Amino acid sequence: MSRVFQLAQAVKLSLILGMTTSTLLLGSHLKVDADSRTTAHRQLQNTKVKLAQNSPAISRFQTLAEADELYQKGQLQAAENLYRKVKPDFATSDRRRTAIYEVEQLPGDGQVYWRNANEGLQQNLDSKIFLPLQLLLSNYPEFIKGHLLLAEACDKKPEACKSNAKDGQPKNALEVLERAVELYPDDPELLKAKIKALAKEQRFLEASIAARQFATIYVDYPEAPEFEKLAEKNLQRHHSKLNDDLRFQGIFSTVVGGVKAFSTKDWQSGVSGFETISMLLQGESAFGKEVADKLVKQYQQEGKLLEDPQVLNYVRGIGGRLEPLMGRKFDYEYYVIQDSEINAFALPGGKVFVNVGAILGTNSEAELAGLLSHEISHAVLSHGFQRVAQSQFIRGLSNVIPISNMFQEMVGKEYSRENERQADILGTRVLSKAGYAADGLRNLMATLNAKSGGKEQTSWQSTHPAPAERVAYLEGLIKSNNYNRYAFEGVKKHQEIQNLIQGIAPSQDSKPAASQPAKKPPKGKPNSRTKPTRGIVAIAAGLTRDNIEIRIDGGKVESDRNFTINFIVENRSDRAFAFVPLYAEVVTESGKKLKTRFSSAQAQVPAGGSIKGEVQVLGQSWNSQGSQNLTLVIKESTGGGRIFRIPF
Structure with missing residues (x-):
């Protein structure tokens, strides 16, 4: 095998593994005499360029990187077009249909199924209840009342529900509602019914999580406060049941x-x-x-x-x-x-x-x-x-x-x-x-x-x-x-971080942890603040609402009583987003406002755009042991009037 071919193979492997050529060759046992180094180097570079242009892996990476850049700029359709080039479709299926709530919105056969099922409930005829509802939801899964009626029927007649279920069909009320909520996770009535079914089975933690998820993800829905209360109620019931179960297993004091x-x-x-x-x-x-x-x-x-x-x-x-x-x-x-x-x-x-x-x-x-x-x-x-x-x-x-x-x-x-x-x-x-x-x-x-x-x-x-x-x-x-x-x-x-870990691009902020033995944290109260080390610090938090993302990305301790955090606002919506730095705040757990100084290139983020800024927190020491127990509050000045609270 010629030296050049060996070198070309080495370069190809280095491209696939993401390593530098010099690093790879160091351990490759390849020997090149001094007279041929210049020629070999030139041939290596040419080979590397050709491989970079032809390698499917490199081409895929470049396409994804370009798509990511478009996505972050808010050019979502252009980004999707590129993503689709390198991400093959799953098996074809219909997109989720828009939910409907009124019987009159159903086609003729759907209305017949609905009428027969209700007559079956009145007449107490199992076959007339479950078969029409199964046909109704098989053909028109977008009809929300159909899911609710089938769940109600399964709750009243659990044995009949199970015996009438065909392969792959839900066999109890909770399975009916779980399937429905998977299809329409943003429907409050479906979720309330699911939470009730979970609570009936004493699965209080799952009921609490389901409620809190809705309140968190769909924070602008008018039902959000109601789901917050449901979440807390079921979490308390979960704690009570867990304590009872544990004590029953052997601890009565x-x-x-x-x-x-x-x-x-x-x-x-x-x-x-x-x-x-x-x-x-x-x-x-x-x-x-x-x-x-x-x-x-x-x-x-x-x-x-x-x-x-x-x-x-x-x-x-x-x-x-x-x-x-x-x-x-x-x-x-x-x-x-x-x-x-x-x-x-x-x-x-x-x-x-x-x-x-x-x-x-x-x-x-x-x-x-x-x-x-x-x-x-x-x-x-x-x-x-x-x-x-x-x-x-x-x-x-x-x-x-x-x-x-x-x-x-x-x-x-x-x-x-x-x-x-x-x-x-x-x-x-x-x-x-x-x-x-x-x-x-x-x-x-x-x-x-x-x-x-x-x-x-x-x-x-x-x-x-x-x-x-x-x-x-x-x-x-x-x-x-x-x-x-x-x-x-x-x-x-992601590749930059991988390279950093592998030592290809060493961090400018610190040496690897192996050369810095971890120090024992000082003794004291669990939440006490110790004298911070000045310099770059790792901190991250974020909140996304309606395609507006505000996240904290790193910071710097400047003195014993001052530190700065970096924040990024990304607008993936179709309209401008703005806030007033003067009204932005950093508050403690008790709600006390801290003295701050905000700075950013601009306070308005166009649709598809992003900005970076800093907030300097004055008179507050940095807690090196974990969370700062503070909250960054940014208030929207455009039409929505939303308030973003980011704990960090």
């Missing part, structure tokens, strides 16, 4: 000092069933924090925590776009672990851990966002917390088990089919609402399946099985809900 005892133990120590139950009774946020603190300490001792501000800002920025749409308010925290396995997990209370391998193994920001959205959904839906609460750990009250085993119980086992489907539904919905390509998670699963080829799986695949039918299910979920696959992919920024 508080185990004094249980949580304190747990907090003094290290990762290898054991914890008794008494201590576990006592800790669970404190709630999932407190429980998740205790386990997360132990895990972080373990990673710090092993030198595995990556603390580069640019990487952390990137991950937290993605999380900041997802959190407000999740339906539960947790104190979300994000950690990046120096582990090459493609894996991520979220502990109860929103403590999210992402392996470097997950960043390197995904092809775009949308894929990574899909992974995070899915994992956060598991935490929001209390899957890990409930698994521990129902495990054998608390059945033997005197048994002692390692804390690490408890962690394995939460995130190290395969989730049930129901848990996975719930996380798929919530995660994909939030991914789409956050403005990412809705097929991010679907694409990641398809890629992992193709790579594994039925052989060795990644860590994430071992706990999140993704057979072909599940990929197909995600495709169906995206199609039936009309989620947008042709939205932001984020390939360019």
Whole structure:
């Protein structure tokens, strides 16, 4: 094999892997004598250019990058045209039909089905109830009252509902409503009926989440305040039922000092069933924090925590776009672990851990966002917390088990089919609402399946099985809900972060965490503010409403009492958006206004445009230990009069 051909092959591999030629050649064992270096270098460059022009992977990347740029500028149709060039369609299906509410809007046969079903209810004839309703919804799923009537019939006649259901048709009232809400998630009447059905089955947490999601995503709907109250009511009922269940399993009086005892133990120590139950009774946020603190300490001792501000800002920025749409308010925290396995997990209370391998193994920001959205959904839906609460750990009250085993119980086992489907539904919905390509998670699963080829799986695949039918299910979920696959992919920024992690473009702000041993946080009150380190800091948060996104993206500590945060306003709507910096505020949890100084290039954002700005917070120290417990408030001055509150 000639030297030039060897070099050309090396360059081709370097393009595919995203590495520089010099880095690759250093370990390639190729030898080039001094006399031929100049010629070889010229041939290398020519070969590299040709490969870059012809490589399908490079061409796809360039197309997606160009589409992303158009999308961010608000040129949505032009962006979609480019996305479609490199994203083949799923199997063809009809787009979701517009909902209708009146019988008169149905065609003649639909009105006959409706009349027969109502007559069947009056005559108490099962066959005359269920068959007409099934035919009605099969042909006209857009008729909302049809779903509500079938759910009512199934609630009154559960056995008849089940026996009359054909293959693939819902067999009970809740399944009827879940199918309907998947088709029309923004319909208040369907959602109220679903919440009522969930509460009847004592699934109070899911009822609370469903209500809070609606109130969060459809904040401008007049029904939003009603759903906020429903969310709080069902969350209280969930807490009450959980406490009763836990006490029934062995605790009838508080185990004094249980949580304190747990907090003094290290990762290898054991914890008794008494201590576990006592800790669970404190709630999932407190429980998740205790386990997360132990895990972080373990990673710090092993030198595995990556603390580069640019990487952390990137991950937290993605999380900041997802959190407000999740339906539960947790104190979300994000950690990046120096582990090459493609894996991520979220502990109860929103403590999210992402392996470097997950960043390197995904092809775009949308894929990574899909992974995070899915994992956060598991935490929001209390899957890990409930698994521990129902495990054998608390059945033997005197048994002692390692804390690490408890962690394995939460995130190290395969989730049930129901848990996975719930996380798929919530995660994909939030991914789409956050403005990412809705097929991010679907694409990641398809890629992992193709790579594994039925052989060795990644860590994430071992706990999140993704057979072909599940990929197909995600495709169906995206199609039936009309989620947008042709939205932001984020390939360019994602590649920059991948290169940064691999050392191709070292961060200007910090050295890798491995060369900076993590310092122990100073002792003191949990929420006390310690003297901050000056310089660039990682912080991310965001809120999206009606295609207007305002997000916080990094900041800088300037002194012990002053810091600045960067904010970005993106307008993806079809009309201008404006705010008055004079009325923008930063407030504390108690509502106290802090002294601030806002600056931005302009205060009006044209349709499809974006602006960047800064807000300097004066007389307030930076909390290096986590959340600032502050809220950025920006008030719209254009017609909508909306108020954006972004906690950070």
